[in-house]
Amino acid sequence: MLNQLLEMAQKHLDGISRDIPELTDVDSKQITSITSKTVVDTIMQQAKKGNMGSLREMLSGADTDNQNDVLQQLQGPVVNQLQSKLNISGQSAQQLAVMALPIIMNMLNGKVNAAKTNGFDINNALQGLSQNKGGLLNSILGMFGGNNQNSKMINNIITQLIK
Secondary structure: OHHHHHHHHHHHHOOHHHHOHHHOOOOHHHHHHHHHHHHHHHHHHHHHOOOOHHHHHHOOOOOOOOOOHHHHHHHHHHHHHHHHHHOOOHHHHHHHHHHHHHHHHHOOHHHHHHHHHOOOOHHHHHHHHHHOOOHHHHHHHHOOOOOOHHHHHHHHHHHHHHO
16 A cells, blocks of 8 residues: 555656756656655654654645645655755755655645545545544554554555555
8 A cells, every 4th residue: 555655656756856956857757756755754754653643634635735734744854854864955955845744745646535525535434543542553554564444444545545
């Protein structure tokens, strides 16, 4: 499931680096791969720590703009990792993060809204998980190797969206 999410993010970020002068000589596929993995990993790590805001925002079906609090929270960790992994300046890492974060946060909007139109409300399903005994946090943690029923359900929800 995580690999499918990363592939989808890479497709959405294709060519994102061409407007950043420092990155014009770097392989754009490498930039896209590292950027998408960094953003998705940061969202999942925050969820693992109990901060579900970014994951819920990604699955909200609503547009996430650059001023969204969730993006502001993700920006610092993503910038630091991009700077380190790509060996680029803070300014270039910042530019890349500012462009990539809303793209990734919004990449599932159409699918979430289509599912809602077809009678399946992702947010209601997530809310139901959070009210279950295991809770949404355990479901997210289960995505990292757990085998409880909630983690299977959330994996199924995201897998259905990614198809």
